[in-house]
Amino acid sequence: MDDSPLGRSYAADFLTFLKSVIELPGRSILEIGAGRGYFLELLGQAGATALGMEPGKANAPYWSQKSVSAINDFFPGPLSSEKFDVIAGFALLEHIEGLDQFLQSVTKHLAPGGLAVFAVPECDLYVADGDPGMLLHEHWSYFTASALRNVFEHAGFGVRSLKRSSYGGLIYVAATPSSSSGTVSVAEQNGRLAEQFGERCARLRAGAVRRVAALARAGRSLGIYVPGRVLVWIDPSSQVRFFDDDAEIHGQYYPPFAAAIESRDDLLRKPVDELWIMSKSFGKKIASELAVHESLRNTNILMVEDLLREFGSVV
Structure with missing residues (x-):
């Protein structure tokens, strides 16, 4: 604050x-x-x-x-x-x-x-x-x-x-x-959710790894916006670009990932084929702001909720 x-x-x-x-x-x-x-x-x-x-x-x-x-x-x-x-x-x-x-x-x-x-x-x-x-x-x-x-x-x-x-x-x-x-x-419900958490984590990560691999095989580039929460979803060797609006972290890294953190302007200048927006709190706002840019017209934009549904993790 x-x-x-x-x-x-x-x-x-x-x-x-x-x-x-x-x-x-x-x-x-x-x-x-x-x-x-x-x-x-x-x-x-x-x-x-x-x-x-x-x-x-x-x-x-x-x-x-x-x-x-x-x-x-x-x-x-x-x-x-x-x-x-x-x-x-x-x-x-x-x-x-x-x-x-x-x-x-x-x-x-x-x-x-x-x-x-x-x-x-x-x-x-x-x-x-x-x-x-x-x-x-x-x-x-x-x-x-x-x-x-x-x-x-x-x-x-x-x-x-x-x-x-x-x-x-x-x-x-x-x-x-x-x-x-x-x-x-x-609460019994909390106990059940805690017991199921590990199984759901494994299912989610397996789905993310499959999708990243499929993009790589197809020669399609992947970008992740607000990437912090997704670092444990994907393999560190993944070919991916990271984007964030926080200017203080631009040019820095999330070890062991090799990609430096880029800005929104970097994304607009050099778009990716698929973009994952990983913020639940601000994802809709980010997506609506990006959608007006012509340079992203051919970018497949997915929200974190879309990915959770695809990977079968949503309860």
């Missing part, structure tokens, strides 16, 4: 959710994992008293530029008896190894009636599809909506609100510490 077009959109949507569960003016808020401090700045503009915690030392110069308050440490760090009306974290919980212990610390630093508000990547469809692309991030946890609820209830929280984000494929949760026993039953 930094001050970039993509980051601002994520931040605005998370802020909208936060405002839907609590009035911000006059509230004390701790943001764990504050990054460059952009969301702290928004919270201050909304009338809250915001403090951030961020272990990344490279972010400190941004805090002074934005005139926000942040502690350069891991949570709870130097916090002792401090309590907050809200403790928030965006794309944080999936990086925490011991969630129960972490959420107990959150409870300790919440004021009476305080609210814990977090956003995590939504993995429901990844799990159901058998899509191993979610594993690329190497998170400790991969949350479905029901699993996220179970985590909070097991840690002694009552979930006030749990919903999908309006932007970017996340799940939002707002919860308050409760007097419940902290015991929940794991």
Whole structure:
């Protein structure tokens, strides 16, 4: 959630959710994992008293530029008896190894009636599809909506609100510490999906390998847009081009793949015969923007959903 077009959109949507569960003016808020401090700045503009915690030392110069308050440490760090009306974290919980212990610390630093508000990547469809692309991030946890609820209830929280984000494929949760026993039953459906995940992954990858090989035999070129999630679908020796809108990664590589990451302009100047658009969150937008270009008139454009259907992975 930094001050970039993509980051601002994520931040605005998370802020909208936060405002839907609590009035911000006059509230004390701790943001764990504050990054460059952009969301702290928004919270201050909304009338809250915001403090951030961020272990990344490279972010400190941004805090002074934005005139926000942040502690350069891991949570709870130097916090002792401090309590907050809200403790928030965006794309944080999936990086925490011991969630129960972490959420107990959150409870300790919440004021009476305080609210814990977090956003995590939504993995429901990844799990159901058998899509191993979610594993690329190497998170400790991969949350479905029901699993996220179970985590909070097991840690002694009552979930006030749990919903999908309006932007970017996340799940939002707002919860308050409760007097419940902290015991929940794991949903049987989630258990079945987890057991089937490996089988579906194998089927999906086999289908992707077959299609890439067929394109190569036919002498047709393949490009992949937003390629991160598909790296575990295909063989590293595949002849493929990678495209992404993130200018910071252009010219870089996904080892051991030999193709450098190219821009949208590179694609338009030198089209491919087939293009896979691998973003579920932004795929339709990317496809509609590309469809107007004459240079791609003969390019077969497939969405990730098309590929999942073809490979027989969709449940």
